[in-house]
Amino acid sequence: MIMKKAITILLGIGSVLLLTGIAYAFLVAPIAVDPNTGKEVFHQKILYFHVPVAETSLVSFILAAVFGALFLYKRERKYDFLSLAAVELGFMYGLLVEMTGMMWDKAAWGVWWQWEPRLTTYLILMLMYSGYFVMRSSIGEDSTKARFGAVYAIIAAVNVPLTFFAIRLIPSIHPILFDSSGAGLEGPLLVAFLVSMFGMTFFYVSLLLTRYQMFGVSEELDILKNQIGG
């Protein structure tokens, strides 16, 4: 009951913040200007949702690795559920990143895809995590599935920092936010971004807890089914 309340509150706060972020981005934040050409770049509005979704997906994959490590250490089933939920959500957010990223590419660069460091490393990351689901579904026994899943989540997470730092280490046309010179956004642009970022985080946590709760109920159900069957 407490969990349900917490999920509802988190979802509510997340939704309100996301809607506020959108309203602020379109009604208050001015249209950004390209410093090189001096032209207004309306597609920059994509950033207020694209970046929070991207950061959330990367954090989710890191969380999956942390829960995986906790599972290997403590051997408690709840950590496997949390790790699986985090990979699932990270993957769903990742698909959104790819989709919104392609729209950005088309609007900004005139093409749907560029083989530049960020897009390429992110694609590799997504392919790695799609293997996670294939691996899990190919194993029958639950404990082996959980153990292999945890190890896979830890190994795959190595790609997360590579993806994050790719555009900071290799020359790229992908825009960089938050480098050594600052946030890359100022005033209302930064406010709109941060509100969306917090909104997406609250939304994500509510989804993670819902999915986690679902795994728990499924397991209880399986136990009861076995009791009746036995």
Place this chain on the structure above:
Amino acid sequence: MKDQLPYVVGVYMGIWVVLLGYVFIVNNKLSGLKKELGALSKAVEKKNK
């Protein structure tokens, strides 16, 4: 600005559709599972009596 508008709208619409769709599907499935769990719990109680 006009040529970039469809992409910006597409991004915002797409993200909302996916996120809200996910919330709807997961919550729907969760309430179904809880109902099934309640019914099975009663069946187990009866069997144990």
